[in-house]
Amino acid sequence: MLARIAAAVFLCVGFLSGAHGQTAPARDTARVRYPPDLENVLEQVTLDAEDSQLIDLLARLQEDPLDVNSASVEELQQVPGISSILAFNIVAHRSKTRFNDLDDLLLVGGMTSDLLLRVRPFVRVGGLGTRIAGPVLTRVHLRTRASEDLERRRGFEDGTFQGSPLKLYSRLTAGFVIGDIKRKRPNAPGGLGEASSVDLGIVTEKDAGERKMTDFIAGYVAATIPSISTRFILGDFAMESAEGLVFWRSAGLSKSTEVIASVRKNGVGIRPYLSTNENWYFRGMAAEASMDWVNVTLMYSDKPMHGTRNDEGVITNFDNSGLFRTASELSRRNQTRERLFGGRLSATPVDGMKVGMTGYQARFTDAVELSSVSRLLGRTAAVVGWDVSYTQRWFNIFAELARDHDNSTAGVAGILLKPHETAAVSCAVRSFPERYVSLHSNVFGESGGVARNESGAYIGLALRPISGFSLSLYYDQFRFPWKSSSSLFPAAGHDVLAFSEMRLSARLSLQLQYKEKRKNDLGVSTDALGREMRVDEVRTQRNYRATVELVSSRAFRWRSRVELVSASYSDSRPRQKGALVFQDIRFFPLPRFLIDARVIAFQTDSYDSRVYEFESELSGTLYNPALYGRGLRWYLLARLEVTPAVDLSVKYSQTLKDGVKKIGSGSGEILGDRERRASVQMDVRF
């Protein structure tokens, strides 16, 4: 029935709104907020998991863009596509000439019109001083989202899942200014402005199958007092420092088509936490103070941790799923407590140079012996790291070393070069010993951010030899000196990407991408007698992708894609192949109404040759489903500005698989060949 409703909506939009369609406004004139296209950057980090903090960060940047006249280097680097060199050059440029318009960014070395188009949603040019007498409530934003699978999963049928199938998310943020709003002081470390302000936020989430509407709650109160260059956060917060060897959020950007910018992390310090990763954040208080060229951050956290406990009462695994639907999952809840005290001291002794020291000590109420680590962690974990970076107009060198309480030392170092406007190079090396344990880290590497049991070297090259043509390449070689999740033995591999974008005309562009990953893989093979054997062999996956994009009068965007996947093995298993074709359309049938629809046809030999397609989603979420088998998927996303303060978004999706009697497995299994989901979200802003 819902499929028919969706079809009817499409029909009505297409034909009843024809008169408006002919005079549809350019996208810029429509007020509906639409997520910028981040597929090339975020695709890799959302393959089989979700980085909710990154999504929230980008959503927040979009809602409250950075002022290029006052944002720090670290803040600017949060914007996908802005490298540390470009951020430095933006700050250096504005110290001489203030930006009056975003197009002025094109005067900065390294900024191109294509890149400006991509970063535009996240930046703004701040005014010189709109004065508002405080105290005043400057903003309130309420977001409520509900989604539900329309097919009943087995866990709901047999009572394994204890709650309802509805997934709910609510978030409220508000900002107050105490005193006068003025322009933010340029280059203020930590992003401190000139007006004292208080921000607060609260988020609640219930996953499908969980019992309580408030299964997860996070919140904060943050105060910024520029007169003493200090910021406080009380409640839930996250911490990011240097290259992530000591502190980072639970996930982060990794290798992507942004072959230069993605190498350097450059943490921004403490930030309020309103994401839905239910384990890896801090709860307590944090303070950051800036004194000329020195910045000090102190933090204290005391919060329960979810994990698995063995028969001897030892914690063997920390839970990353945040799902508490079944008795088994509920038994992992609040299994220990982490009390952590940490901080960071950084200094900028000369222009472009930054040195810092970061560390923490964490105590658990129970013994911890992680199954993924070859040594006993005990009840205490401590890490201290040192970092240094030096940036000038055309280069940036950086390094971070960290040592844990067992004296294992890990390190990252790299250099970014931009010798010419048309070329940029990045190189980085990393070494994370098998025994190194840093629970709150997330690093650039092959193992999904885990800073353990990996060493590697990365080279990236970005060329823009002629207008309308760009070529990005990276080659990453890695080694796992100890057994890993992909191999029973020490192993090695490489990862190669070649990505080219060609502007064929003012409206038409073509993207070509080749990706190859060679890495050990654990699997099951069958011998001549039909016996199953566990095999550890080298797997090589190659992806070939071509995407055509047509942007017509900015009223609609047409995107077509073909992708082929091939997975081959060094020994016993036959090659697996997969293919995907999709058609995507995005347009404004009415000035305040946006339609985004996609149809995907796919066929793969197995799950191992699965294909991904990064989807448009409701604001604040991303979805990159793995498609395998034979089938067809489509979705329709509609966003309507009901009133100037209220946006309503709806998404309906359907996946139909041929030749199957069930989809999924275990408690998540669906009987039948169809999987549908409906989501609705309301945003209210004042």
Next chain:
Amino acid sequence: MCVALLMLVPFAIASAQNNGRGSKAIALGNAFVAIADNPWAVACNPAGLGQLASVSGAVFFVPRQFELAELKTTSVAAAVPLGPATLGVSVEQFGFELYKETNATIAAGRNFGWGLSAGIAINLHRISIDRYGSTGRLTVDFGLLARAQDDLTFGFALKNATAATIGQTRERLPQTFLLGMRYAPWSDFLVTLEAEKDNRYPFILKGGIEQRFFEILSLRIGASSNPDKFSAGIGARYSIIEFAYAGYSHQQLGWTHQVEISFQLGE
């Protein structure tokens, strides 16, 4: 027996659909989704109706598919511009006295004016077998056409978007995804390429070339994979009338010939 009959339905409908409709489409290897410039857009890509500014109609006849007299197809289609959209209808009958499939389609396509056309078609599939009765089902198709530049157009169609089922066993009717491009570097020459994915079968790649002579004669060739087919055709236009022939060769099943007569009032 009735159950068995109804289980045959989706396969039968699929077979009729795969034959294609219209001599131009068939001669071009059925790579027609990005062209859709005649009344057969109703069946292939309803967005193409938005391109039709005048009344047009066509009759299409396949006397012996794979040289079997029982596999006979007769189709009629018409398109009429009406205010904001162009409406199209088509009726097709396939089979013989003992087994018949009838497909009736009503469609609408609109050109939005920024190089984008969109269309929707509602189909009634009906199958009847002598002495065993009949069954039917409605399905919905969507289509899009985007003109990138004067000589380059992209086309897309999704058939049976709602994944309708049929019969007591609720067998799923096939869903088909079509994505193609039309490139016409000269006014009398075009190349078309298309990918098709029926959710039950591997991808099909299709392509065709058309060369026109003196505005009255068109020669067409095409090919497609899975199964491998080769096609060719000719069209002759006189005033508002066009006569067309197309034939395709299936590697295992042999030749199929079809003829069409169509008209178009105005340009």
